[in-house]
Amino acid sequence: GAVVSQHPSWVICKSGTSVKIECRSLDFQATTMFWYRQFPKQSLMLMATSNEGSKATYEQGVEKDKFLINHASLTLSTLTVTSAHPEDSSFYICSAKGFMSAYTEAFFGQGTRLTVV
Amino acid sequence: KQEVTQIPAALSVPEGENLVLNCSFTDSAIYNLQWFRQDPGKGLTSLLLIQSSQREQTSGRLNASLDKSSGRSTLYIAASQPGDSATYLCAVRPTFSSGSARQLTFGSGTQLTVLP
Numbered sequence: 038g039a040v041v042s043q044h045p046s047w048v049i050c051k052s053g054t055s056v057k058i059e060c061r062s063l064d065f066q067a068t069t070m071f072w073y074r075q076f077p078k079q080s081l082m083l084m085a086t087s088n089e090g091s092k093a094t095y096e097q098g099v100e101k102d103k104f105l106i107n108h109a110s111l112t113l114s115t116l117t118v119t120s121a122h123p124e125d126s127s128f129y130i131c132s133a134k135g136f137m138s139a140y141t142e143a144f145f146g147q148g149t150r151l152t153v154v
Numbered sequence: 155k156q157e158v159t160q161i162p163a164a165l166s167v168p169e170g171e172n173l174v175l176n177c178s179f180t181d182s183a184i185y186n187l188q189w190f191r192q193d194p195g196k197g198l199t200s201l202l203l204i205q206s207s208q209r210e211q212t213s214g215r216l217n218a219s220l221d222k223s224s225g226r227s228t229l230y231i232a233a234s235q236p237g238d239s240a241t242y243l244c245a246v247r248p249t250f251s252s253g254s255a256r257q258l259t260f261g262s263g264t265q266l267t268v269l270p
Contacts, residue, residue: 043197071257080243080262081198082156124254132258143258145190145199 043146060131067133177244
């Protein structure tokens, strides 16, 4: 299957700082990328959907000014957690779909463990 | 709004046993259903994808079935091994008409432990 790479795999940051997480599709062009958040022992909750070259669509309850998403190219999307607080500590996972896979499967990154201290 | 439920939340079995994981969804207007495996602190690995027109898919010791009309899917694991220990997630993708972004809705997962 296609490969999606997420970086970093884990990060620890101080409260009040910003953290950027990258999601790259390595062997296909990702027209759509999804960002999920997962709390311990819970399922994945969709945060936002981004299409290359346009603004992201955020799910209800997700602060777009706090979770900045940029999908500037067909192989890269970034999620920036601004002014991070301990409650933002979570596991963040991205997934990517190519144009031809619009109705099939999305490929997932390995996730990023964010800890805000 | 689509809701996906997985039962049981956790399951512990001895090695070699056959087992079934259950997934149910409330809106039958799905395009496909996908089973994933997630190891602790890791991302998702796709196991099987079943299109809405299909009844089942098989890969090795795994067999997934889909009954769209009743809103149910099962993942059957034959001859379980300790290496199968992980959390198994099912997710459904809506049809074009019912979900403009066609994003997956996930269940909360079943945490499987296979004891040696």
